[in-house]
Structure formats: C-alpha cells, structure tokens
Amino acid sequence: xxxxxxxxxxxxxxxxxxxxxxxxxxxxxxxxxxxxxxxxxxxxxxxxxxxxxxxxxxxxxxxxxxxxxxxxxxxxxxxxxxxxxxxxxxxxxxxxxxxxxxxxxxxxxxxxxxxxxxxxxxxxxxxxxxxxxxxxxxxxxxxxxxxxxxxxxxxxxxxxxxxxxxxxxxxxxxxxxxxxxxxxxxxxxxxxxxxxxxxxxxxxxxxxxxxxxxxxxxxxxxxxxxxxxxxxxxxxxxxxx
Amino acid sequence: xxxxxxxxxxxxxxxxxxxxxxxxxxxxxxxxxxxxxxxxxxxxxxxxxxxxxxxxxxxxxxxxxxxxxxxxxxxxxxxxxxxxxxxxxxxxxxxxxxxxxxxxxxxxxxxxxxxxxxxxxxxxxxxxxxxxxxxxxxxxxxxxxxxxxxxxxxxxxxxxxxxxxxxxxxxxxxxxxxxxxxxxxxxxxxxxxxxxxxxxxxxxxxxxxxxxxxxxxxxxxxxxxxxxxxxxxxxxxxxxx
Numbered sequence: 414x415x416x417x418x419x420x421x422x423x424x425x426x427x428x429x430x431x432x433x434x435x436x437x438x439x440x441x442x443x444x445x446x447x448x449x450x451x452x453x454x455x456x457x458x459x460x461x462x463x464x465x466x467x468x469x470x471x472x473x474x475x476x477x478x479x480x481x482x483x484x485x486x487x488x489x490x491x492x493x494x495x496x497x498x499x500x501x502x503x504x505x506x507x508x509x510x511x512x513x514x515x516x517x518x519x520x521x522x523x524x525x526x527x528x529x530x531x532x533x534x535x536x537x538x539x540x541x542x543x544x545x546x547x548x549x550x551x552x553x554x555x556x557x558x559x560x561x562x563x564x565x566x567x568x569x570x571x572x573x574x575x576x577x578x579x580x581x582x583x584x585x586x587x588x589x590x591x592x593x594x595x596x597x598x599x600x601x602x603x604x605x606x607x608x609x610x611x612x613x614x615x616x617x618x619x620x621x622x623x624x625x626x627x628x629x630x631x632x633x634x635x636x637x638x639x640x641x642x643x644x645x646x647x648x649x650x651x652x653x654x
Numbered sequence: 655x656x657x658x659x660x661x662x663x664x665x666x667x668x669x670x671x672x673x674x675x676x677x678x679x680x681x682x683x684x685x686x687x688x689x690x691x692x693x694x695x696x697x698x699x700x701x702x703x704x705x706x707x708x709x710x711x712x713x714x715x716x717x718x719x720x721x722x723x724x725x726x727x728x729x730x731x732x733x734x735x736x737x738x739x740x741x742x743x744x745x746x747x748x749x750x751x752x753x754x755x756x757x758x759x760x761x762x763x764x765x766x767x768x769x770x771x772x773x774x775x776x777x778x779x780x781x782x783x784x785x786x787x788x789x790x791x792x793x794x795x796x797x798x799x800x801x802x803x804x805x806x807x808x809x810x811x812x813x814x815x816x817x818x819x820x821x822x823x824x825x826x827x828x829x830x831x832x833x834x835x836x837x838x839x840x841x842x843x844x845x846x847x848x849x850x851x852x853x854x855x856x857x858x859x860x861x862x863x864x865x866x867x868x869x870x871x872x873x874x875x876x877x878x879x880x881x882x883x884x885x886x887x888x889x890x891x892x893x894x895x
Contacts, residue, residue, distance in 0.1 A: 552804055563796070
C-alpha cells in the first residue's frame with residue numbers, strides 16, 4: 414500500500430450499523446418496548462445481541478451462494494423467527510408483530526458525532542453510506558436520523574454482502590471513481606479487511622460502546638488501516654475538513 | 655386507473671433534467687463560456703438544444719439492445735464528438751476540454767421552487783431522484799444544487815433507460831414498495847407514459863421554459879396524468895404537505 418494522502422480520496426464511504434448509528438441501543442430499546450407490551454419477559458439488550466450474532470453467518474450463506482440473494486430484512490426476519498422459537502415465545506408474536514420487530518433496524522439513533530462530522534466531510538468529499546442494509550432500510554434510517562449523506566449505496570446493488578469485494582467495487586463504479594479513491598470508514602475489522610482487499614483505502618472508527626456493556630468492540634490495536642480515529646469529527650479533522 | 659388518493663403514495667420519484675433542474679440554461683451557459691475561451695463562435699443555447707436532441711435517440715439504441723449498456727456520460731460524450739465534428743470545430747477541443755463539456759451536465763441550477771417543494775414533500779413521503787443520468791452524475795448534481803432528496807436512484811441501476819419499465823420497477827423494488835405506491839413527477843410526457851405503463855401513479859409538472867425561448871415544452875393539455883401542477887410547491891400543496 415502506498416502512503417496515505419487525503420488528496421487522493423474522492424469518496425468517503427461509511428458503514429452504517431455500529432459505525433454511524435448505535436444499532437444496539439436502538440434495537441434493544443424497541444424490542445424491549447414490544448416485549449413489554451406482549452408480556453414477554455426477555456431482556457431487550459440480550460435479544461439484540463443474539464439477533465446481531467446471526468447477521469454474519471446469514472450473510473455468509475448468501476455470499477457462498479448456499480442460497481439465493483436475500484436482502485437484510487429477509488435475513489433479519491428469518492433469524493428473528495428462529496430466536497422467538499428458541500426462546501419459546503413464538504406464539505406471542507403474529508406476522509404484524511414480527512414485521513414491526515424487523516423494522517426496528519430501520520430506525521436507529523446516530524452516534525452523537527455523526528451528523529456534525531459527516532457535514533464537515535461533505536464539504537470536500539462525496540460522502541456515501543455503504544452498508545449491508547437494503548436500500549429501503551437505509552433510506553428510512555438515514556432520513557429518520559437526518560444523516561447528511563450525499564448518496565446511499567447498499568450491498569443490495571451488488572446482490573452480494575460485504576466483506577466480499579463486489580459491494581465495494583460496485584460502489585466505486587457507480588460513483589465513477591477508482592477503488593483507491595474511496596476511503597471506507599468502519600468500526601469493524603472484517604469490513605475494513607474486505608475494503609482493503611478490494612483496493613479501497615481504509616479508516617477505522619472505534620466505537621467502544623457498539624456491542625453494549627457485555628462485549629468488547631473491535632479495537633484500533635487489532636486493525637490494519639490507513640487511518641484510525643474515534644469519531645466522524647476526528648476523521649474530518651484528520652482529512653483537513 | 656383507480657381514482658388518485660395521496661394516502662396510497664409512499665414514494666415521490668422525481669425526474670431531474672428539466673423537471674428539477676434547468677438543464678438548458680445550465681448547459682448553455684457553461685458551453686458558451688468554454689466556447690468563448692476557445693475562440694469558437696457558436697451559440698451556447700443552440701448547441702445545448704442540438705446536444706439534447708441526441709439524448710432520446712441515443713437512449714433508444716441502448717433500450718433496443720442495438721448496443722451494450724452505456725451510461726449517460728458516455729452517450730453525452732459520443733453526441734458531443736459528433737456535434738463538434740459537424741460544426742467543423744473538432745480540432746479546437748482536446749480530450750480534457752471534452753470531458754469538461756460533458757461535466758456541464760453534472761452542475762445545473764435547480765428551478766427556484768425545487769428545494770422548498772422537495773423539503774415539504776419529504777415531510778410525508780420518501781422523495782427520490784429517478785433520472786436517466788448516471789449515479790455519479792446525479793450525486794454531483796444533487797450535491798451542487800443542494801437538492802434535499804432522501805435517496806438518488808438512476809436508470810443505471812436497471813441498465814435500461816426510462817421510458818422502458820425496468821427503471822421504474824427497479825426503483826419501486828429497491829424502495830420496497832409496490833409500483834402503485836410511487837408517484838412519478840416529470841415535465842415530459844414520454845416519462846409519465848412510461849411510468850404509467852409500469853404501474854406507477856403520475857404527476858405532470860409543467861416547465862414552460864425548459865426548452866428555452868425557441869421551443870415549446872410539453873403542455874398539461876397534452877398529458878395524461880393523475881395530477882398536473884406547475885411547481886414542486888404546488889405539488890406539495892396538492893399532496894397536503
């Protein structure tokens with residue numbers, strides 16, 4: 414990898430779940446509320462953790478072509494159905510309830526630095542969301558959280574999930590830039606490894622609270638990236654915005 | 655077609671060139687400036703008209719599969735090369751000049767009602783750009799004109815141009831709504847005819863100045879659509895936003 418020069422970057426592509434929004438608090442809170450209304454005695458945070466645990470394996474089955482393309486809402490619904498079964502509470506949730514639970518992932522709070530940092534980054538770069546969430550989900554999420562992205566890109570457009578190279582290369586192609594002109598920003602080592610393998614530049618954005626109080630988030634000491642920062646504000650600073 | 659009820663609409667999809675931005679003034683002005691710098695004595699407005707005249711035929715060749723998919727910048731470049739040849743001024747423009755001319759389509763002024771009207775529409779609906787422009791072009795254009803779209807969709811995502819049904823249906827699919835839940839807004843009869851054939855609802859937005867002083871724009875009296883308005887503000891009003 415050549416030395417990193419911010420002047421070579423034209424697009425800042427941002428992961429969303431965990432990096433830009435706090436999925437765990439958001440999902441845990443909405444799940445807890447629905448569980449309480451249903452009289453189901455399960456912890457929202459633990460349920461959110463278990464739900465998220467099924468995310469990577471479910472996407473890997475798609476990427477290994479063990480199943481047809483399915484967008485994230487479908488994967489979330491399948492893992493939800495399994496989890497409700499396993500907890501012995503399936504009978505408490507009809508189809509509409511389950512749709513509501515899946516929609517919890519469409520409405521999540523932004524980390525406090527996100528709107529301000531993205532606004533600054535936009536002054537100099539095209540700033541895109543690049544997530545494994547489907548385009549409809551991301552559109553809802555970005556709108557509700559008022560995230561100032563220039564455009565929304567999704568793994569759905571490549572019908573393959575990150576960290577496979579296709580979503581990163583599709584994003585670069587659609588924005589008409591070379592992969593090396595894209596800086597991928599993410600809180601997850603697996604995402605940055607995928608981006609780097611596809612020829613993108615990488616910025617690790619540490620989100621120590623991402624996985625809640627009982628788990629350890631990815632750490633800067635374990636990651637290989639061109640930049641490592643602790644907020645979108647710090648990223649804007651590092652890039653001279 | 656059933657009666658039109660705004661409550662059935664979830665997505666407002668907006669055409670861009672002519673409908674949301676004033677392509678003719680924008681292109682004519684930038685072309686005139688470059689021509690003057692080059693000492694080329696050609697009228698910017700007439701050149702913009704001639705350039706735009708090649709737009710529909712070029713897209714039709716793609717849609718008829720007479721050639722491979724090519725995004726709008728490529729079509730613009732090819733028709734530019736032809737026009738410069740025909741005017742006998744090809745020698746005055748090198749590759750960088752021609753790239754600059756093609757990029758004129760990336761930076762166009764919004765019609766004065768667009769930002770305000772779209773802002774109001776966003777309160778109730780998901781508001782998407784849906785244009786034959788490529789995603790990179792649209793991202794540049796929307797950013798420069800500060801158009802408050804919730805997301806940017808392009809015919810490029812369907813690799814087929816409007817008015818074929820694919821771009822309309824791809825947009826509805828990506829936003830996870832039924833075609834009949836999308837209201838297509840355009841200043842062009844051919845676009846609304848395509849949208850209606852694909853099952854979308856339609857709003858004609860008259861732009862009498864769209865084609866400049868020497869040509870007649872499409873008129874409300876000639877169009878079949880669910881709504882007919884004269885500005886994005888009036889559309890917001892008609893939809894109760």
